Amino acid sequence: MLILASSSPRRSELLRLAGLDFTVEPADIDERVQEGENPAKYVQRLAMEKAQAVWEHHAAEDRDHLRVLGADTTVVCDGVILGKPVDQADARHMLEKLAGRTHQVLTGIAVVSQRGLFSEIDITQVFFDLIGEKEMVHYLASGEPMDKAGAYGIQGYAARWIPRIEGCFFNVMGLPLARTMALLARAREGTSETQPPPSRLSAL
Template identity: 60%
Template sequence: MLILASASPRRRELLTQAALNFTVESADLNEDLLPDEGAAAYVQRLAVEKAQAIWNRHQSHDSGGDPLIVIGADTAVVSESNILGKPVNAADARRMLQLLSGRTHAVLTGLAAVTRKGAISEVEITQVTFDVIKDSEIDAYIATGEPLDKAGAYAIQGYAARWIPRIEGCYFNVVGLPIARTISLLDEAAAGLAGS
């Protein structure tokens, strides 16, 4: 039994695209950055905490025949040491897009798989280059509403694609879930259960 510990419709779509059978549950956690916590440690910690929270809810249903695996993920956009989560409002979205304009930034996704054997986790990193964005274009983009629930205030698979001439790494990571790395992590978790 596989549970995706995420409310993200994009992650749900990507796991469905990978032909996996799963259910979805979100964990309501405090996502504040810890003092002196780096971006990679931050997304990895949140991925583990999300998966662990859902695992704890369902551990009594874990059976030998159909063992429970919970996958957690958390994505952050990092530009010049600034961790950009989801914008709190339109002004915050504008600030983020201005910070990304004409620069290369990193998108980090923490992944975790939790089973009765414990948690395994990884971080996927993709470099994304933005063209310079005019202020009028930023305003038009914000008016669509698309940036307001996205880490870094943009969706690579949406309107913002027009400003992204180049990426280095996994495209699906920027969407919200690196599929190949996720499958590899799930295979590792399943192998650990098979060996128990």
């Protein structure tokens, strides 16, 4: 049994694309950046905490065949984490920062099973064109940027501004599929780089 510890429709879409059967159980955790935490540590920690929170929720059940997948994606430009915008002005600020530049999309993925806790990070370089004012106004008015890290989704209207990427396309959508499938296999088989599932989130 596989549980996706995320409410992201894009992650669900990608898992279905990969032919996986799963249920969705979003994790309720504090997603604020901790003091001194770099972007890679941030997304890895949140992915692990999401997976662990849902794993613990099923503590009273038989978990022999249970795997819980957690993931977190963020956009990073000049070392600064760009989360989901709080309003249109914030979305515009993010897009103006990204326009004509190269930035990174980081996704932390984690799987908890009886075999242990497994986690990885995927990084994709994204190249952005300049954004015309007319297109900017139209995009902001559409509401599309509001639920997306960095105020854009590569699979939507903003695709017109992305001439190329270096790395996994699906990572930019929110879940690097090939790496996720490999991690799920490791969690099932218990192969390499394992650690026992922590009994409490604080153990992470």
